Amino acid sequence: xxxxxxxxxxxxxxxxxxxxxxxxxxxxxxxxxxxxxxxxxxxxxxxxxxxxxxxxxxxxxxxxxxxxxxxxxxxxxxxxxxxxxxxxxxxxxxxxxxxxxxxxxxxxxxxxxxxxxxxxxxxxxxxxxxxxxxxxxxxxxxxxxxxxxxxxxxxxxxxxxxxxxxxxxxxxxxxxxxxxxxxxxxxxxxxxxxxxxxxxxxxxxxxxxxxxxxxxxxxxxxxxxxxxxxxxxxxxxxxxxxxx
Ligand SMILES: [Zn+2]
Numbered sequence: 001x002x003x004x005x006x007x008x009x010x011x012x013x014x015x016x017x018x019x020x021x022x023x024x025x026x027x028x029x030x031x032x033x034x035x036x037x038x039x040x041x042x043x044x045x046x047x048x049x050x051x052x053x054x055x056x057x058x059x060x061x062x063x064x065x066x067x068x069x070x071x072x073x074x075x076x077x078x079x080x081x082x083x084x085x086x087x088x089x090x091x092x093x094x095x096x097x098x099x100x101x102x103x104x105x106x107x108x109x110x111x112x113x114x115x116x117x118x119x120x121x122x123x124x125x126x127x128x129x130x131x132x133x134x135x136x137x138x139x140x141x142x143x144x145x146x147x148x149x150x151x152x153x154x155x156x157x158x159x160x161x162x163x164x165x166x167x168x169x170x171x172x173x174x175x176x177x178x179x180x181x182x183x184x185x186x187x188x189x190x191x192x193x194x195x196x197x198x199x200x201x202x203x204x205x206x207x208x209x210x211x212x213x214x215x216x217x218x219x220x221x222x223x224x225x226x227x228x229x230x231x232x233x234x235x236x237x238x239x240x241x242x243x244x
Contacts, residue, residue, distance in 0.1 A: 004216045008076075017072040018047055022060035024216070025223040032056055033063050060223065065114055067227035071097070076219060078104075079111055082203060083210040083218060089189035109199055110228045113236070116202035118221040119243075122209045128173075131241040132201075134194055136178045140185035142193045181244055198238035205244060 004023060011017050030040045030049060037053035048057045061067055069075050074097045081088060088096075093104040123129065134141075184204050185192050192200050206213075 005214060008216055008219065011076075012073070014070070014072045015047070017076050018060055020076075021066070021072065021219075021223050022049075024220055025060050025064070033058060063226065065110075065222045065225040065228050074099070075107065075222075078107060079219060079222060080215055082111065082115060082206055083213060083215060085207060085210075087188075087203065087207065091189060106230055106233055109196065109233045109236075112199040112203050113228065113232065114221055114225060115206050116199065117225070119202055119205055119209075121221075122206060122213055122217075124209065124212075127209070130174050130177055130244045132174060132178050132181070132244045134197060134238065134240050134242060136175075137182055137185065137197060137242070140182040140192065141197060142191050177244055195237055198242050199236065201238075201242045201244050 004020065007016075007020050007023070011020050029038055031038060032040070032051035032054060034056045035051060035054040037051045039052040040049040041052060042048075043050055043057065046057075048059050050057045061069060061072070066072065066075060078093060078097075090101055090105040090108055093099070093108065094101045097104060099107075181201065181204055185197070185200060188200060
């Protein structure tokens, strides 16, 4: 992975990033997603590879999380920013990337979802993963959060209500972890709702674990998986017990 890290460092244009993602995705050599053929030709003008067996044309990102993304540079930069100790708001990204707030808001949430799915690979095995009840985070979440706290009435069908009999052992270590996370949530520009609190918990854990994380390993998660759509963000709802 060493030379890929070097390539990543010097990558500037979208083409550079596409080349990098190609090397990352097919590190063992090309494999056609349709027929698993290993021979291909390059269609230079379109940045595509064509399978010699079934003639399917594929780009390094097709069928992956980054499917259809044109501005690869912006996405990879945003992904890598999750390694930094301090996060940036969607507003800051919107200015930085010259995109609308809505676009960058979705982009960051989609990245958080992928990071969440891969978090287990990044966290030091000796680190404990806690399940923290949402109720502990009340002070940091939107007060008038329409998603509710899971108490009282008016919870919509299908929402995640806390099982009343759940007894979570609140020990000192967990409380300390929750307090740090609350401080982190309070720093999020525009605030955090209960609905998306788990996504911020993923982000928080990743930033904590990032010290030893190679940039290329982080980017590698995004050439796997499947395309991500906005509706997956709309449909997301944090569990009552957040993984932290
Ligand atoms: Zn093929």
